[in-house]
Amino acid sequence: MKRFLLAAAFFAVLLLLYLKNAAVDGTLAKATVITMRRLLAGYLIGLVVGLPLGLLTARWKLFRDTIGTMALGLQTLPSVCWVPLALLWFGQTEAAMLFVVVMGTLWSVVIATDTGVRNVPPIYRRAALTMGSKRLHMWFKVILPAALPFIVSGMKQGWAFAWRSLMAAEIFVTILTGFGLGQLLHYGRELSAMDQVIAIMLVIVVIGLLADKIFFSPIETFLHRRWGTSQA
Amino acid sequence: MFVTRAIRLGSKATSSVSEELRVIAPSKLAIEDVSKSFKTGTGVVQALDRVSLQVGEGEFVCLVGASGCGKSTLLNIIAGLEKPDGGNVLADGKPVTSPGRERLVMFQEPALFPWLDVFGNVLFGLKLKPNLSKKNRHDVAKYYLELVGLSRFEHANIHELSGGMKQRVSLARALAPNPRVLLMDEPFAALDALTREQLYGDIQQIWKARRKTIVFVTHNVREAACLGDRVLLFSPHPGRIREEFPVELPRPRDINSVDLAAHATQITKALKSLGKAEVTVAR
Known part of the structure; x- marks a missing residue:
């Protein structure tokens, strides 16, 4: 036990040293910025494309039978499976990376939006109809807000999937336009530098937590308060 | 987006609050030979069978019947939320084709x-x-x-x-x-007796102050006798209006008054004799 603790403490020191050095020479900050840029771009595209697609599949049978079924199928596909195709289509470029992230995010957003819209109690629609709400007003002021709890949980899931996809993409795709966190992790492995590998893993976890606390938590707290769904 | 823009443009010519709160003339409703059937798992249910009904301006009409007798369906048709298979609904002489803010609904x-x-x-x-x-x-x-x-x-x-x-x-x-018409679909059914009694008082007061035509659906006979100028009895399978009871008691009415109880007893008796003829089945 004592030896184990000693070894763990020794490793922790190595880890901290790596983190300190990486922070001082800027590799960590640079990699984080590059990764976050890729992540946000892919995630936003996934949201912007996924939300309307989800609305379409919820509203029209034609889209449900085509895009909806495809979304269900593709959601089960780990996005790392897109890497070979992405490399073939886009070469070793940022576009390949972006494509993999979008594929990771898109389908869960489509499915969550679709589920959310279908779970809107019909009585809300009817009540709004009698008050003169129609078409766009109905979509934006009734159906979307009513589906919000589902959509937000879909966005959260999409965020997690985007992270996974990007890490996979960065590990498998080496490009010269920037080294992200995934690439740092990959070279840590190549060099058997386990302090680097674990430090990067830590950074990824911390970023994930921060994103949740800063972005998703406030929205969820608001939803719970309004809907009265949880005492959190 | 077009909707919000239209509203913004329109809001240049504003109407004042007093104008908006003006007591406007309530509508006259005419329901002519309205029929409606639904397909269910076990077959076709005739929810409404050639129902006709006139509601005067500012009248308070209560529809009473067992669950599943089609009274809510009739209310939805008046609201424009459902289309009848046959017949017409006219509000102030104009046919009702879609929902609109002239006729607002209060749901159960x-x-x-x-x-x-x-x-x-x-x-x-x-x-x-x-x-x-x-x-x-x-x-x-x-x-x-x-x-x-x-x-x-x-x-x-x-x-x-x-x-x-x-x-x-x-x-x-x-x-x-x-709105000119208020359609109420068992709005107090899920409330406790005390709260309901309060609301009976409130709704009568508001009806008097705001002058609305009200069609009120309920399965509570006493409630109907307390609120309505007229109480209409519905029978199910197929949904039809069977009998009509005018309630000529002074307002505001107290749900616990003896006169009201007498009216309610009479209506309940009629409702029971209808029930004997056919077994009511909840939808």
Whole structure:
């Protein structure tokens, strides 16, 4: 036990040293910025494309039978499976990376939006109809807000999937336009530098937590308060 | 997006709060030979069979019947939420083809929007009314919240309200766009007796103050006798209006008064004799 603790403490020191050095020479900050840029771009595209697609599949049978079924199928596909195709289509470029992230995010957003819209109690629609709400007003002021709890949980899931996809993409795709966190992790492995590998893993976890606390938590707290769904 | 723009453009010519709160003439409803059937798992159910009914301006009509006798369907057809298979619904002589804010519905289930607070809910219908400035909308919403006695709960979330308060907000929301007709679908069925008694008083007062034509659906005979100028008995399979009882008691009526009980007993008797003829089955 004592030896184990000693070894763990020794490793922790190595880890901290790596983190300190990486922070001082800027590799960590640079990699984080590059990764976050890729992540946000892919995630936003996934949201912007996924939300309307989800609305379409919820509203029209034609889209449900085509895009909806495809979304269900593709959601089960780990996005790392897109890497070979992405490399073939886009070469070793940022576009390949972006494509993999979008594929990771898109389908869960489509499915969550679709589920959310279908779970809107019909009585809300009817009540709004009698008050003169129609078409766009109905979509934006009734159906979307009513589906919000589902959509937000879909966005959260999409965020997690985007992270996974990007890490996979960065590990498998080496490009010269920037080294992200995934690439740092990959070279840590190549060099058997386990302090680097674990430090990067830590950074990824911390970023994930921060994103949740800063972005998703406030929205969820608001939803719970309004809907009265949880005492959190 | 086009919708919001249209409203903004329209709001240049504003109508004043007093104009908006003006007591307007209630509608006259004519229901002519309305039929409606539904397909269910076990076959076709004739919900309404050539139902005809005249409702005068500012009249309070109660439809009474067992569950599943088609009275809610009739209400939905008057609202324009459902289309009849045959027959016509005329409001002030014009056919009803779609839902509209001239005829607002108060549902049995809470249909309040949980993503808005109390004030937002009352404001919802007003925001869809052109020619009202933002301030005027707020003033009108405040007036109706005051009318139902919930000014203090303006910014409460819907789930924080009791059942009775929720129905009061629903009433305020339905009244706010100043409809000519109020359609009420068992609005008090889920409330406790004490709250209900309070609301009977309130609804009579509001009906008198705001002059609306009200069609009120219920399965509670006493409630019908307390509120209605006329009580219509529905029988199921197929849904038809069987009998009509005028209630000529002075208002405001107390649900516990002896005269009212006498009326209610008479109506209940008639309802029971209808029930003997056919077994009522809940839909």
